[in-house]
Amino acid sequence: MNEKRFALEFTVDSERILLREFLQAMGISKRTLTAVKYEGGKLLVNGAERSVRHILCRGDLVLVEFPPEEPSEGLVPEIGPLEILYEDDAILIINKPAGQGTIPSRDHPNGTVANYVAGKFATEKIPSTVHIVTRLDTDTSGLVCIAKNRHIHHLLSEQMRTVGFHRGYMAFVEGYIEQDAFVVEQPIGRKDGSIIERTVREDGQYARTDVRVLERFVRNEMQYTSVFLKLFTGRTHQIRVHMKWLGHPLIGDDLYGGSREILGRQALHCASIGFRHPLTGEPLMFTSELPLDLLQLRLK
Known part of the structure; x- marks a missing residue:
């Protein structure tokens, strides 16, 4: 199966720095580095596989190939409708209707956003589980942000914790x-x-x-x-x-x-979520119009 493995490439701009320290400065967590080492990822420097103790030089090209992720236990991939407002290799923005769960629960084990996104990933051979960044209650409608990799989830979580996530x-x-x-x-x-x-x-x-x-x-x-x-x-x-x-x-x-x-x-x-793209830093803002049942509340 030709999986679409997630990878990032960096060019080193300083002299004599440990690969581990460089990658942490690039926002890659210790937990993610451990997963890269033990769960099937790779660290390449100028095309050669290296350990995190390798000393980098200015101009070196570092490639991080992230390991495939197993779908969360209990999350059954399903094919179902998703209103996708935006998608790239890192993130997915969904407009969720009221009445649909974001993740499976005892009352809503199937048909959730996570079930359908897992089905989408399986169909498109994306080796990732579903990382919900902004979860909505079942009866709340609107925008849901999903990360397509644990590293992206980490970066967005850091934004929410430190510099803000609208x-x-x-x-x-x-x-x-x-x-x-x-x-x-x-x-x-x-x-x-x-x-x-x-x-x-x-x-x-x-x-x-x-x-x-x-x-x-x-x-x-x-x-x-x-x-x-x-x-x-x-x-x-x-x-x-x-x-x-x-x-x-x-x-x-x-x-x-x-x-x-x-x-x-x-x-x-x-109705709106905004943040900086976790990889490019580009400011992003997404909006969603009120659904019909809420619009009708305004009728006199």
């Missing part, structure tokens, strides 16, 4: 929010007695959500507000928890106090 959401919440823009900084942790629900609690993890009001409207004599939310952290159910804490749960989010009278799922959509 994640913008649109939501429809219950009630009238008076402030036009504000910041919610409230720690989030697991709710006592629940394995699913989260809550604001003093001993939780730091979480920040920026909120900007887009529109205030009335439907069926009830007040609602549409908002744009920017995440600075990625805690489980962060937006849903913060909006409940504010007293404005998402429409349709019955887990966190929202009513399903006018919508059968939480009114949340990942």
Whole structure:
């Protein structure tokens, strides 16, 4: 089988540096280097295989061939529809519909984004497992970023941890929010007695959500507000928890106090993600329009 092995090439621009140190400076983690050594990858310097202790000289050409990755246990490759907004050798941007899981779970073991991406990789002979960078809840629609290699996943995770990774959401919440823009900084942790629900609690993890009001409207004599939310952290159910804490749960989010009278799922959509390409450094921004069920909430 002719697999499309992932490889990166670098030109050395300094004198007498260990191959290990050079590759770490290029953003390749110790864990990835260990996988290259023991799981079928290669390190080539000017076409010859070398160990990480090899001393490099200026102008040397270094090629890193990454090992093939086995699909995650329990992830069954399936052929199914994927709305692909962008794809290259490193990343995949998917527009996910509401009702589809991002990864398999007890309630949704099949038909998830990960199942379909694994099927795509198998069909195209891409020897990689599925690395979800930005995961969405099953009933949240919108953009999902997927890395096509563990090294790319590492680089994007570092962006999220250090220099930022833009994640913008649109939501429809219950009630009238008076402030036009504000910041919610409230720690989030697991709710006592629940394995699913989260809550604001003093001993939780730091979480920040920026909120900007887009529109205030009335439907069926009830007040609602549409908002744009920017995440600075990625805690489980962060937006849903913060909006409940504010007293404005998402429409349709019955887990966190929202009513399903006018919508059968939480009114949340990942509308934009932005980051620097992990290999080229090019700034990238992707957007997704609101799906029909959320657009219809605006109808008076």
